[in-house]
Amino acid sequence: MNAPPTALPDPVAPPTRSLMHGVILGAFCLGFGMLLAITDRITVDDIAARAMEDKQNSLSQVLPATMHDNNPVTDTLALKNAHGRELTVYRARKDGAVTAVAYEIFGTGYAGEMKLMMGIDRDGKLLGVRVLAHKETPGLGDKIEVKKGDWILRFDGLSLGNPPLERWKVKKDGGQFDQFAGATITPRGVLAAIRSGLEFFAANRTILLETKR
Amino acid sequence: MSTSYKTIARDGLWDNNGVFSMLLGMCPSMAMTTSATNGFGMGVATAVVMAASSWLVAVFRNRITQEVRIPVYILIVAAMVTLVDLAMNAWMHELYKVLGLFIPLIVSNCLPLARLEAFAAKQPALPAFLDGLFMGLGFTLALTVIGAVREITGNGTLFADASLLLGPAFKAIELRLLPADMGVLMMILPPGGFLVTGLLVVAKRMLDLRAGKEIQMSGAHGVA
Numbered sequence: 001m002n003a004p005p006t007a008l009p010d011p012v013a014p015p016t017r018s019l020m021h022g023v024i025l026g027a028f029c030l031g032f033g034m035l036l037a038i039t040d041r042i043t044v045d046d047i048a049a050r051a052m053e054d055k056q057n058s059l060s061q062v063l064p065a066t067m068h069d070n071n072p073v074t075d076t077l078a079l080k081n082a083h084g085r086e087l088t089v090y091r092a093r094k095d096g097a098v099t100a101v102a103y104e105i106f107g108t109g110y111a112g113e114m115k116l117m118m119g120i121d122r123d124g125k126l127l128g129v130r131v132l133a134h135k136e137t138p139g140l141g142d143k144i145e146v147k148k149g150d151w152i153l154r155f156d157g158l159s160l161g162n163p164p165l166e167r168w169k170v171k172k173d174g175g176q177f178d179q180f181a182g183a184t185i186t187p188r189g190v191l192a193a194i195r196s197g198l199e200f201f202a203a204n205r206t207i208l209l210e211t212k213r
Numbered sequence: 214m215s216t217s218y219k220t221i222a223r224d225g226l227w228d229n230n231g232v233f234s235m236l237l238g239m240c241p242s243m244a245m246t247t248s249a250t251n252g253f254g255m256g257v258a259t260a261v262v263m264a265a266s267s268w269l270v271a272v273f274r275n276r277i278t279q280e281v282r283i284p285v286y287i288l289i290v291a292a293m294v295t296l297v298d299l300a301m302n303a304w305m306h307e308l309y310k311v312l313g314l315f316i317p318l319i320v321s322n323c324l325p326l327a328r329l330e331a332f333a334a335k336q337p338a339l340p341a342f343l344d345g346l347f348m349g350l351g352f353t354l355a356l357t358v359i360g361a362v363r364e365i366t367g368n369g370t371l372f373a374d375a376s377l378l379l380g381p382a383f384k385a386i387e388l389r390l391l392p393a394d395m396g397v398l399m400m401i402l403p404p405g406g407f408l409v410t411g412l413l414v415v416a417k418r419m420l421d422l423r424a425g426k427e428i429q430m431s432g433a434h435g436v437a
Binding site for chain 1: 273276277278280281284285288289292295296299300302303304306310394398401402
């Protein structure tokens with residue numbers, strides 16, 4: 001310690017100087033904070049409208065427009081699934097009667113949770129399944145997306161009894177659905193999600209199809 | 214202050230390229246370059262944020278004291294990122310759905326911060342803005358090239374899904390160069406990012422050596 005830090009500073013200056021730094025930093029925080037608050041106010045309605053359109057788009061893929069005359073995005077019902085997870089069910093109605101419902105289903109893929117949307121008509125037949133979000137390997141597991149392949153379309157029209165429950169698996173597990181080259185875990189997760197979605201429908205059929213709002 | 218604008222442009226795009234010369238911003242360079250389109254999108258979003266924050270820092274450079282400069286820079290970069298994120302979500306929603314994922318990651322990129330400290334803090338507003346812009350464009354160039362190499366070798370395509378990002382008019386640049394299932398999957402997975410980035414750094418240095426240029430390694434030394 002032959003070179004002590006600069007001699008004790010002037011006893012008066014430091015507080016004022018650090019006060020000044022604090023004021024500068026505070027002023028920048030205040031200024032940019034206000035800028036962000038203003039931007040948020042300006043954009044909040046547009047962003048909410050876009051989120052609504054997105055939801056409408058993903059619902060329209062699993063609830064055909066011919067099946068309803070209401071807006072399923074706003075006709076919702078909250079229910080708990082078998083794992084205690086709160087689900088929002090979107091209902092398609094024609095002349096007041098529920099013709100089909102759509103809700104999110106979840107499966108475990110190779111790289112974490114996959115979120116899917118599933119539409120099902122009142123007889124329990126699948127209208128469509130679409131992937132909303134996943135983290136699967138690009139070029140391998142992402143073939144579950146409709147824009148990367150038509151694998152996900154093969155479930156349309158199927159139901160819990162068709163094929164029988166024990167055949168709702170990938171071929172490797174003794175079921176009837178193709179896995180894709182190099183990826184078994186992803187399709188297996190999707191199938192498990194669809195199976196649980198079908199079981200959810202079977203378990204809650206009466207509540208889901210109730211006419212009252 | 215007579216840094217010529219031509220030098221700024223050359224530095225940003227090639228001589229002092231953020232990725233290939235300074236080796237900064239390695240995280241997005243490898244994580245976001247699974248395809249040329251992704252790399253390009255990440256690059257453009259970064260360029261916008263860099264140009265805006267460099268300009269702001271230069272405008273306020275005489276107000277920002279030495280002691281609090283780093284928090285103020287981070288504040289400015291974070292504010293610009295949030296601003297771009299909100300505005301794109303509201304008014305360029307189609308683009309946002311593709312790029313939205315990448316935008317928050319810009320905050321964790323050390324390239325903008327390095328340029329604020331090394332350049333914008335000492336320069337007038339216009340050169341600082343241009344430096345941010347060209348460094349950002351150089352970053353875009355680097356990420357697009359890394360993405361292109363990984364996409365071609367890993368997936369056999371080039372600029373796949375470009376029309377989602379840039380509009381239907383760009384459907385024509387979506388190419389398939391190798392038959393499906395010919396790609397080496399590893400190139401799209403993380404190891405491919407390291408391999409391609411490393412090889413491209415080597416390639417750039419060989420080009421520079423052949424042109425008789427001195428190799429610039431400022432970033433590797435200056436900013437750890």
